[in-house]
Amino acid sequence: MPDKPDRNAIEVVKVSKIFGSGEGQVAALDTVSVSIRENEFFTLLGPSGCGKTTLLRLIAGFDFPTAGEILLYGQDIAPLPPFKRPVNTVFQSYALFPHMTVAENIGFGLEMLGKPKAEIKARVDAMLKLVKMEALSARRTSQISGGQQQRVALARALAPQPKVLLLDEPLSALDYKLRKEMQIELKRLQHETGITFIFVTHDQEEALTMSDRIAVMSSGKILQVGSPRDIYDRPSERFVADFIGESNFLKAEVVGVSAGRATVKLSSGTEIPASLPEGLVPKGKVTIVVRPEHAQLSAASPSASLSGTVENIVYLGTDTHFHLRLADGEPFIVRRQNSRGTGDGIVQGGKVGIVIGGDAAQVLKD
Amino acid sequence: MANRFSIKHQPGFTAIAATCFIVLYLPIVVLVIYAFNAATSTSEWGGFSLKWFQSAWQNTQVIDATLRSFQIGATAAVFSTIFATMAALATTRTASYPGLTFKYAAINQPLMVPEIVTGVALLIFFSRIKIFTGYSGLGYLIAAHTAFCIPFAYLPIRARLENMDLTLERAAADLYATPWRTFRRITLPLLWPGILAGLMLAFVISLDDVVITEFVKSGGQDTLPTYMLGQIRRGITPEINAISTVFLLLSVAIVTLFFFISRKHD
Numbered sequence: 019m020p021d022k023p024d025r026n027a028i029e030v031v032k033v034s035k036i037f038g039s040g041e042g043q044v045a046a047l048d049t050v051s052v053s054i055r056e057n058e059f060f061t062l063l064g065p066s067g068c069g070k071t072t073l074l075r076l077i078a079g080f081d082f083p084t085a086g087e088i089l090l091y092g093q094d095i096a097p098l099p100p101f102k103r104p105v106n107t108v109f110q111s112y113a114l115f116p117h118m119t120v121a122e123n124i125g126f127g128l129e130m131l132g133k134p135k136a137e138i139k140a141r142v143d144a145m146l147k148l149v150k151m152e153a154l155s156a157r158r159t160s161q162i163s164g165g166q167q168q169r170v171a172l173a174r175a176l177a178p179q180p181k182v183l184l185l186d187e188p189l190s191a192l193d194y195k196l197r198k199e200m201q202i203e204l205k206r207l208q209h210e211t212g213i214t215f216i217f218v219t220h221d222q223e224e225a226l227t228m229s230d231r232i233a234v235m236s237s238g239k240i241l242q243v244g245s246p247r248d249i250y251d252r253p254s255e256r257f258v259a260d261f262i263g264e265s266n267f268l269k270a271e272v273v274g275v276s277a278g279r280a281t282v283k284l285s286s287g288t289e290i291p292a293s294l295p296e297g298l299v300p301k302g303k304v305t306i307v308v309r310p311e312h313a314q315l316s317a318a319s320p321s322a323s324l325s326g327t328v329e330n331i332v333y334l335g336t337d338t339h340f341h342l343r344l345a346d347g348e349p350f351i352v353r354r355q356n357s358r359g360t361g362d363g364i365v366q367g368g369k370v371g372i373v374i375g376g377d378a379a380q381v382l383k384d
Numbered sequence: 385m386a387n388r389f390s391i392k393h394q395p396g397f398t399a400i401a402a403t404c405f406i407v408l409y410l411p412i413v414v415l416v417i418y419a420f421n422a423a424t425s426t427s428e429w430g431g432f433s434l435k436w437f438q439s440a441w442q443n444t445q446v447i448d449a450t451l452r453s454f455q456i457g458a459t460a461a462v463f464s465t466i467f468a469t470m471a472a473l474a475t476t477r478t479a480s481y482p483g484l485t486f487k488y489a490a491i492n493q494p495l496m497v498p499e500i501v502t503g504v505a506l507l508i509f510f511s512r513i514k515i516f517t518g519y520s521g522l523g524y525l526i527a528a529h530t531a532f533c534i535p536f537a538y539l540p541i542r543a544r545l546e547n548m549d550l551t552l553e554r555a556a557a558d559l560y561a562t563p564w565r566t567f568r569r570i571t572l573p574l575l576w577p578g579i580l581a582g583l584m585l586a587f588v589i590s591l592d593d594v595v596i597t598e599f600v601k602s603g604g605q606d607t608l609p610t611y612m613l614g615q616i617r618r619g620i621t622p623e624i625n626a627i628s629t630v631f632l633l634l635s636v637a638i639v640t641l642f643f644f645i646s647r648k649h650d
């Protein structure tokens with residue numbers, strides 16, 4: 019655990035990156051600000067083309083921001099070329115040196131730092147052990163499998179003990195099973211080395227399972243930063259709610275705000291409490307989001323928040339999805355965990371009530 | 385299915401291919417056979433003999449010309465490959481810009497300007513320098529050969545560079561290698577097969593040149609090809625066939641050697 023939990027390893031301050039000029043201008047990053055704490059597993063999550071790689075490249079020094087600055091432990095790193103930044107990268111394509119052995123690849127960074135031979139050897143051995151590649155140290159990188167190349171790329175980037183490790187979709191080339199294994203492996207490595215990881219992915223499940231904190235990106239902007247739980251339970255914008263997990267969006271009207279929570283009136287006329295994104299004081303018409311597993315079904319009764327018709331029931335083993343149509347014509351999904359012997363009389367075409375509990379609804383910014 | 389449209393199955397293709405091969409190789413086969421001719425004339429067969437090889441071996445003019453060819457070829461190949469490597473790095477390691485096409489054209493100029501024009505131009509240019517400096521050594525031939533060998537050395541090096549993954553150099557920089565060490569440890573080793581190919585190609589091209597050499601050489605500076613040309617003007621003996629045969633074997637040996645070296649590097 020970090021001794022100073024609030025120390026920032028990286029601070030990105032109002033960074034913009036614009037490619038091209040005139041008509042064909044692309045803002046890959048648009049005034050992005052984010053702080054990444056020491057020793058945390060931080061994930062940049064977003065669809066392809068949202069600027070994740072660009073942000074990593076700016077931190078690594080392969081490219082320069084059009085505006086803004088990047089601080090490493092409080093120091094502006096703009097004047098440092100890549101080979102002077104204590105930051106290492108695991109490339110999406112691994113970029114292992116094909117004319118060197120596994121051990122030579124891993125030792126390359128230390129050699130360039132001018133470490134003594136004995137120290138390099140000891141560290142390479144330790145790294146080989148850490149990624150469980152001792153047996154293959156003398157192989158050429160072309161003679162090992164994709165998963166093994168991945169491990170070598172990790173070991174190579176970790177060997178010089180960087181202050182921050184950048185990982186650009188490192189698992190995307192692996193098949194499903196290997197990817198799951200490597201997710202656990204990466205968490206273990208981060209824990210054992212205590213190095214700050216900045217991990218890039220477009221896979222929301224991967225982000226949720228691995229990260230201490232996630233930044234959700236879209237079109238060159240960071241929309242929300244928070245723990246996986248924050249992001250999932252309290253998405254601040256429609257894009258975030260949509261991109262991560264499944265969501266029900268409901269139109270509602272704000273009738274009161276107090277102590278960081280709102281009371282909203284649904285289309286059915288029922289008033290329910292809803293939590294608010296930080297810093298938002300909503301009024302008038304808003305959209306609220308309810309996760310499918312945060313709502314419950316009940317018998318159609320006036321005490322239910324909403325009522326609807328069951329259009330479809332999908333049994334998935336661990337849980338069941340009820341696809342409903344609300345009175346105002348909008349769709350709504352309720353997910354319920356299955357237990358043995360539940361015959362509750364909910365049938366296709368039947369009327370049901372939907373109960374949205376005290377902490378289930380979240381007001382969105384847009 | 386796919387075979388129906390394969391070029392191998394087009395009618396007449398085999399016949400055309402066979403004809404091309406015969407036209408290409410038959411004269412060479414005849415040349416090699418007549419190198420072992422005991423007769424003094426190349427038009428009649430006088431039995432098997434190695435005497436023309438012996439006579440060529442004892443001909444000091446042939447030996448001198450051969451050594452000169454190798455000296456010029458080796459020097460020109462080394463220089464042109466160095467220039468070609470630098471040119472290839474400069475033209476592939478930058479983003480495309482308007483003047484780039486012009487630079488390609490400038491580098492490849494010797495491929496496009498007729499050799500005879502270059503030959504005449506160099507003759508005039510060098511004669512001025514000769515008068516001015518008094519120097520009349522092999523330097524002129526080496527300079528000329530270096531110039532026209534550059535595009536041949538450039539092509540395989542550039543091809544190799546264009547296929548090289550740029551993230552490898554970025555990865556080296558990320559791992560604390562300065563630009564120079566990145567070049568030494570990553571770029572150069574990966575480029576090596578291309579450089580060797582360029583070197584071999586430049587050497588063979590230099591060895592083979594007649595036109596430009598003919599214009600640039602001073603008296604007593606015959607290379608093997610210009611010597612052979614001079615001999616043929618005076619009438620052909622099978623000695624020329626013997627020299628050509630050795631020349632052929634050498635070229636094949638160089639190409640084979642290169643093939644194995646480049647395979648080892650890949």
Ligand SMILES: Nc1ncnc2c1ncn2[C@@H]1O[C@H](COP(=O)(O)OP(=O)(O)O)[C@@H](O)[C@H]1O
Pocket residue numbers: 037038044045046064065066067068069070071072073
């Ligand atoms: N070198 C470049 N030149 C021009 N546009 C670029 C360049 N690099 C990235 N872009 C553009 O910037 C945007 C973000 O790209 P990138 O950071 O690679 O996205 P991601 O990694 O999230 O998929 C994209 O629209 C991409 O086309």
Ligand SMILES: [Mg+2]
Pocket residue numbers: 067070071072
């Ligand atoms: Mg990317």
